[in-house]
Amino acid sequence: MAKITTRRERGGSEQDPAVYPRPSVAVDLVVASVSAEGALVVLLLKRKERPFAGRWALPGGFVHQGESVGMAAARVLREKTGLDDVELDELRTFSEPDRDPRAWVISVAHLALVPADRLSDVKPGRAAEDAQFCLLAPRDEPPGFTLRTAAGAVIEGPLGFDHDSILAHGLSRLRHRVTTTPLAFGLLPRRFTLSEAQRIVEAILGRKLDKAAFRTKILSLGLVRPTEEEKRGGAHRPAKLYVAAKGWDVAR
Amino acid sequence: MAKITTRRERGGSEQDPAVYPRPSVAVDLVVASVSAEGALVVLLLKRKERPFAGRWALPGGFVHQGESVGMAAARVLREKTGLDDVELDELRTFSEPDRDPRAWVISVAHLALVPADRLSDVKPGRAAEDAQFCLLAPRDEPPGFTLRTAAGAVIEGPLGFDHDSILAHGLSRLRHRVTTTPLAFGLLPRRFTLSEAQRIVEAILGRKLDKAAFRTKILSLGLVRPTEEEKRGGAHRPAKLYVAAKGWDVAR
DNA sequence: ACAAAAGTGTTCCTCATACACCCATGA
DNA sequence: TCATGGGTGTATGAGGAACACTTTTGT
Numbered sequence: 001m002a003k004i005t006t007r008r009e010r011g012g013s014e015q016d017p018a019v020y021p022r023p024s025v026a027v028d029l030v031v032a033s034v035s036a037e038g039a040l041v042v043l044l045l046k047r048k049e050r051p052f053a054g055r056w057a058l059p060g061g062f063v064h065q066g067e068s069v070g071m072a073a074a075r076v077l078r079e080k081t082g083l084d085d086v087e088l089d090e091l092r093t094f095s096e097p098d099r100d101p102r103a104w105v106i107s108v109a110h111l112a113l114v115p116a117d118r119l120s121d122v123k124p125g126r127a128a129e130d131a132q133f134c135l136l137a138p139r140d141e142p143p144g145f146t147l148r149t150a151a152g153a154v155i156e157g158p159l160g161f162d163h164d165s166i167l168a169h170g171l172s173r174l175r176h177r178v179t180t181t182p183l184a185f186g187l188l189p190r191r192f193t194l195s196e197a198q199r200i201v202e203a204i205l206g207r208k209l210d211k212a213a214f215r216t217k218i219l220s221l222g223l224v225r226p227t228e229e230e231k232r233g234g235a236h237r238p239a240k241l242y243v244a245a246k247g248w249d250v251a252r
Numbered sequence: 253m254a255k256i257t258t259r260r261e262r263g264g265s266e267q268d269p270a271v272y273p274r275p276s277v278a279v280d281l282v283v284a285s286v287s288a289e290g291a292l293v294v295l296l297l298k299r300k301e302r303p304f305a306g307r308w309a310l311p312g313g314f315v316h317q318g319e320s321v322g323m324a325a326a327r328v329l330r331e332k333t334g335l336d337d338v339e340l341d342e343l344r345t346f347s348e349p350d351r352d353p354r355a356w357v358i359s360v361a362h363l364a365l366v367p368a369d370r371l372s373d374v375k376p377g378r379a380a381e382d383a384q385f386c387l388l389a390p391r392d393e394p395p396g397f398t399l400r401t402a403a404g405a406v407i408e409g410p411l412g413f414d415h416d417s418i419l420a421h422g423l424s425r426l427r428h429r430v431t432t433t434p435l436a437f438g439l440l441p442r443r444f445t446l447s448e449a450q451r452i453v454e455a456i457l458g459r460k461l462d463k464a465a466f467r468t469k470i471l472s473l474g475l476v477r478p479t480e481e482e483k484r485g486g487a488h489r490p491a492k493l494y495v496a497a498k499g500w501d502v503a504r
Numbered sequence: 505a506c507a508a509a510a511g512t513g514t515t516c517c518t519c520a521t522a523c524a525c526c527c528a529t530g531a
Numbered sequence: 532t533c534a535t536g537g538g539t540g541t542a543t544g545a546g547g548a549a550c551a552c553t554t555t556t557g558t
Contacts (some may be wrong), residue, residue: 021317022274025358065273065356069347092342093360094323106277106319110343195537212519212539220519235530236536447510462548464512469547487557488509 022193023104027073028060031139034187034203040136047130051101067192073110082123086112087186099162109166113186138206144168178204185244193231193239275356279325280312284421285350285366286455292388297380303353304412325362334375339365340436351414365438390458396420430456437496445483445491
């Protein structure tokens with residue numbers, strides 16, 4: 001401390017990284033998906049350890065030396081879910097000084113999009129008591145959503161840390177993305193029908209869209225490329241399968 | 253180090269912030285403005301000290317304990333320019349492990365918007381050899397822009413650190429914001445004419461806009477509120493002055 | 505009167521919306 | 532042949548682009 005004062009008093013550099021206390025830097029992940037039933041879901045872990053033991057929270061972990069924040073996010077996602085090669089976007093930092101009761105921790109929140117057909121690949125890590133993709137229903141009052149487990153139980157109380165804020169921010173980013181992109185390719189399987197795409201957008205926005213308008217818009221933007229294949233489902237006409245157009249590969 | 257291994261081997265927490273090396277966390281600022289002449293400018297400092305001594309770079313500084321990243325950005329802006337109460341938005345983190353030759357430093361880039369009528373308030377700090385708002389001309393090849401000092405001299409070579417990337421990112425964010433908001437209120441004085449607003453948007457986008465279309469769009473969106481006052485300039489009809497509508501205060 | 509910038513009206517065109525209708529399939 | 536979802540056409544209206552025009556000032 002005396003050293004810092006000395007440096008400052010003699011008009012020295014304020015730019016030497018070594019002289020200041022340093023925070024831990026973490027990544028927290030909003031891992032979102034749309035289930036086969038068309039529900040918007042997000043991955044939550046029930047914490048085993050303090051702080052917030054027994055409370056639900058987003059998956060997260062610390063950034064290690066020698067890796068970038070993005071690499072850390074990918075690694076944490078792999079460790080906690082076994083998933084690789086999913087779309088990962090940085091949201092923003094969450095850095096209120098008291099957001100972690102243990103220490104000074106700055107978190108860089110990320111949004112991860114998991115295609116529905118890869119939900120079954122998820123192998124939760126050992127750090128949590130329970131890991132579930134929870135249904136996310138929009139609500140008017142804060143924090144802006146209600147969470148239910150797959151079994152239907154409402155998740156009580158706020159999430160651990162400031163994860164309610166992070167989740168709300170991720171949700172709002174997801175809604176924004178889906179209106180501008182306007183396909184959340186990260187949530188789609190490699191080959192998909194336009195109806196599947198529309199169901200996903202509808203799940204995220206929480207409202208129905210016009211079929212014809214959706215199709216013409218998607219096709220006119222040139223974001224998708226038709227394949228020769230078809231998807232045969234129930235007792236109805238087969239649907240043409242599409243892939244994301246060049247430059248829109250899921251892995252980016 | 254042995255302690256970390258032990259904790260991991262006995263299946264202990266990976267969540268204890270204390271056991272890992274910690275990075276320094278910095279903020280770097282893209283301080284943008286549109287000059288009275290209608291040129292898009294950005295604040296650069298000529299570095300006095302290593303690393304990159306003698307090279308131009310964005311203003312930046314470290315996040316201190318007890319403050320959030322946003323507070324750090326506001327403080328650094330105040331220290332380097334004397335400006336307060338300007339719009340400050342987080343861009344994203346820049347965290348390549350070798351981005352700072354001195355040490356492990358993660359930077360959170362921010363975009364600061366300075367109204368043209370406050371450019372004269374800027375009192376550069378002592379840390380830099382020279383501080384200038386430099387003209388930013390878009391270019392096709394990377395890094396996507398050419399920089400000139402106010403005197404007209406071209407700024408040679410890349411900026412220090414990864415600040416070329418940060419500046420390019422800030423510029424693209426600014427262009428995006430101005431098309432969606434669709435007014436960069438942070439760049440406008442408290443009271444402004446619609447022509448002033450249009451000139452700023454044109455400077456950022458680098459192209460002319462239709463006067464009638466701009467006016468009807470701005471007014472129909474209800475983003476501005478007319479005042480009783482007028483701005484009398486040269487030999488021409490006075491312009492009505494507007495303010496940002498409620499909820500769009502510059503200070504946010 | 506004229507220049508210069510503020511401010512408005514008009515026409516054209518594109519595109520989103522809503523809705524109706526046909527198509528292909530399994531049962 | 533019927534139910535189901537895939538796929539397409541068409542009318543309507545809102546909003547953006549381009550351009551011409553009027554208004555108000557200082558000189």
